[in-house]
Amino acid sequence: MDWKGRVSPKTISRLSLYRRLLTDYAANEHAERIYSHGLARLAGVSAAQVRRDIMSVGYSGTPNTGYEIRALVDHISAHIDAPEGQQVALVGVGNLGRAILSYFSGGRRAQLKVVAGFDTAPEKTGRVLLGCRCYPMDQLAEVARRERITIGIIAVPASVAQETADRLVGAGVVGLLNFAPVPIKVPLNVFVENVDITIKLETVAFFALRSR
Amino acid sequence: MDWKGRVSPKTISRLSLYRRLLTDYAANEHAERIYSHGLARLAGVSAAQVRRDIMSVGYSGTPNTGYEIRALVDHISAHIDAPEGQQVALVGVGNLGRAILSYFSGGRRAQLKVVAGFDTAPEKTGRVLLGCRCYPMDQLAEVARRERITIGIIAVPASVAQETADRLVGAGVVGLLNFAPVPIKVPLNVFVENVDITIKLETVAFFALRSR
Known part of the structure; x- marks a missing residue:
């Protein structure tokens, strides 16, 4: 299979970054939820970018309560990891x-x-x-x-x-x-x-x- | 001075790559000239991209004889290096x-x-x-x-x-x-x-x- 033109390496790189930031944030701040603009600030990208990337893994938050961090990490992992390693x-x-x-x-x-x-x-x-x-x-x-x-x-x-x-x-x-x-x-x-x-x-x- | 919007980090990265490839190529192949498509092949980019990048450092080759390698390296160095180091x-x-x-x-x-x-x-x-x-x-x-x-x-x-x-x-x-x-x-x-x-x-x- 040719990978070109399907999904951008940059999107995958950002998802990998979000996952690590979210994991650290949840551990350090004892937080369970985060808004797109909060994650955007941590990652140094725009909130619109965060929302687009996260929609691409089939997850969405709500304007009122944001993303549930653990569910979001699971969605990212399901999207980018091989289940068998x-x-x-x-x-x-x-x-x-x-x-x-x-x-x-x-x-x-x-x-x-x-x-x-x-x-x-x-x-x-x-x-x-x-x-x-x-x-x-x-x-x-x-x-x-x-x-x-x-x-x-x-x-x-x-x-x-x-x-x-x-x-x-x-x-x-x-x-x-x-x-x-x-x-x-x-x-x-x-x-x-x-x-x-x-x-x-x-x-x-x-x-x-x-x-x- | 704000660097944003002036010149792209990607352009500078390609110029840095071209310089090293040109230096190695001249040394290994005892070559004095190279065509844009030759440099493009070495760098893994398109010939049009090479020509655009090289125009940006104020140098141009000729369709018949290509770029003079030493002059091109000097132009790239003048563009990206600090003269005083x-x-x-x-x-x-x-x-x-x-x-x-x-x-x-x-x-x-x-x-x-x-x-x-x-x-x-x-x-x-x-x-x-x-x-x-x-x-x-x-x-x-x-x-x-x-x-x-x-x-x-x-x-x-x-x-x-x-x-x-x-x-x-x-x-x-x-x-x-x-x-x-x-x-x-x-x-x-x-x-x-x-x-x-x-x-x-x-x-x-x-x-x-x-x-x-």
Whole structure:
């Protein structure tokens, strides 16, 4: 299936943000309900945007009492999560890879588990790091099949990013989060999200310069 | 000055990407010229988009011979870089902070230097890590002033992200790159770019699920 044109990655990103904000808000403020403009303020978007996004998951609040937080979180989860969970592989267990593992080892998102790390450096493999078992690269296809991995995180140097993507896709991965500072090419059925830290910093620098 | 509505962060991000792709392409292929569709293919955007972006930096190629790579890189640099350079502070020298330092310690971008790291953990301060001197948090204002820091990278836990942003802004920072998984509030003259790894991964997971 081609994902293009159906639903926007930005909408999904906002829903993911709302879910986390709502969960934190309910826990910290002991709140059960929230108005669209309250959620909008937390998320830094407009209230109209919040209402549109939330209608898209088949839920609606009332003008008088707003949204019921727990029901809204459940609707978002039903919309964006796989009920059976999804398994993730991390390729590259350097500083960035470890930072990623520490984000996801807390078990905050049980639906999304980093079940295997891969690296070419022998001293990083054959052990459990931050709750994640690490393997040598040549076991990628075998482990990916066994663990039913469909998502890959690329945290390797630019020079081996394309090769890493090819191997992940060859092993059945259909979603990639790429931190290497180079665009990667994948088949049409594979979804890629790039996080290019240098580009982000250069963009901040441009606007910082014009703020003075 | 308010940056909104003038030029889009996406345009600047693409220009930053073009510059790096062009530099690599010239070095690897020993090429001196490139056509808009060639650059478009490298960047994963349309040729029309490339031509629009490049017109915005006041440069134009010819239909017959394309762009002269070195001149184009110079035009992009003149458009997005500060001639005198810009100084960056990193707050949070954990795994993510170290990954960021290793990206920027190579000296690839001489115009953009991470000149100081800050952390609350005493064992991380008072030394040089990956070429960057690390200080205790309570020296932030003093060091930021002395080093003329205008850009801050936030690589701290969510619980202290807003406090960190406030301190950076108080010390004269006008551009923030925020890796903490929480939106931060800043004055209107401060530009913020958020990189939320959990949201990115959840977005990839959503589209991966629909690809099967």
